[in-house]
Amino acid sequence: MGFLDRVQAAMEKNNSLLCVGLDPSPERFPASIQAMEKPIFEFNKAIIDATADLVCSYKPQAAYYHACGAEDQLAMTIDYIRTQYPDIPVILDSKRGDIGSTASQYAIEAFERYQADAVTVNPYMGIDTIEPFSSYADKGTVVLCRTSNPGAAAIQNLLVQQDSSVENGNTAMLYEVIARMCKEQWNGNNNILLVVGATNPTELKRIREITGDMTFLVPGLGAQGGDVEATVKNGLNSEGKGIIVNSSRGIIYASGGDDFAEAARNAAVKLRDQVNLYR
Numbered sequence: 001m002g003f004l005d006r007v008q009a010a011m012e013k014n015n016s017l018l019c020v021g022l023d024p025s026p027e028r029f030p031a032s033i034q035a036m037e038k039p040i041f042e043f044n045k046a047i048i049d050a051t052a053d054l055v056c057s058y059k060p061q062a063a064y065y066h067a068c069g070a071e072d073q074l075a076m077t078i079d080y081i082r083t084q085y086p087d088i089p090v091i092l093d094s095k096r097g098d099i100g101s102t103a104s105q106y107a108i109e110a111f112e113r114y115q116a117d118a119v120t121v122n123p124y125m126g127i128d129t130i131e132p133f134s135s136y137a138d139k140g141t142v143v144l145c146r147t148s149n150p151g152a153a154a155i156q157n158l159l160v161q162q163d164s165s166v167e168n169g170n171t172a173m174l175y176e177v178i179a180r181m182c183k184e185q186w187n188g189n190n191n192i193l194l195v196v197g198a199t200n201p202t203e204l205k206r207i208r209e210i211t212g213d214m215t216f217l218v219p220g221l222g223a224q225g226g227d228v229e230a231t232v233k234n235g236l237n238s239e240g241k242g243i244i245v246n247s248s249r250g251i252i253y254a255s256g257g258d259d260f261a262e263a264a265r266n267a268a269v270k271l272r273d274q275v276n277l278y279r
């Protein structure tokens with residue numbers, strides 16, 4: 001089964017569009033977890049066990065593991081999800097992008113070394129840097145389109161000429177061009193998804209218009225302040241599907257105490273139910 005079918009099955013099984021982000025900062029763990037031999041894995045394991053019936057996917061952000069030399073605990077975390085909760089796909093958020101030969105190595109890292117089900121990629125260098133990922137037909141390739149961060153508009157909302165043979169007119173914003181390319185040119189294996197931030201409901205609506213039924217990974221709720229109602233109403237496709245809604249810090253740090261897993265569960269229930277209210 002391909003990534004999109006797997007994530008859809010998890011959405012239906014758990015009645016949830018929620019993707020919990022596993023962005024572990026050990027200094028925010030309770031002392032009891034910090035004292036353990038593999039604190040990041042133990043923290044993640046507790047969060048996963050507390051939320052696995054509430055989510056459609058998990059999204060570990062690679063930087064949090066690389067920054068402290070904890071690649072082994074990233075591998076352990078993904079392996080734990082794969083073995084204990086095989087119905088829940090894993091999106092590795094590493095935002096890779098490089099020339100084709102190097103991108104191939106990044107694809108091997110994501111899909112063969114870590115056994116992730118999908119990976120985030122940066123489209124700035126073009127289709128030859130995306131293909132090494134999307135050629136894994138049963139895996140998901142999640143392309144940055146309109147990101148959630150404050151500085152995104154200065155680049156992604158730039159007006160550009162869509163057709164280099166046309167001198168005037170035929171302009172669109174860069175994120176619209178990326179969305180259209182993903183839809184019309186890059187999606188031959190039907191396994192491309194787009195990252196669209198919840199902090200930009202207008203752009204979310206526009207990208208939905210351009211891309212029809214494609215699936216979006218939507219970060220930016222919770223800690224970044226995105227609005228749940230606007231995200232769901234502007235993001236869903238005509239079949240009432242097509243968004244994977246991510247929250248990381250808002251769930252995993254709902255409490256900094258020993259009750260962190262229980263608090264994460266409560267926060268996940270709350271966000272899942274808020275999202276479902278507007279479906």
Ligand SMILES: O=c1ccn([C@@H]2O[C@H](COP(=O)(O)O)[C@@H](O)[C@H]2O)c(=O)[nH]1
Nearest residue numbers: 061147148197219223224247248249250
């Ligand atoms: O546009 C983007 C793309 C990726 N992210 C990532 O999602 C999570 C969001 O974390 P929160 O704690 O819920 O804010 C994080 O891993 C980012 O690297 C994003 O925020 N925006």
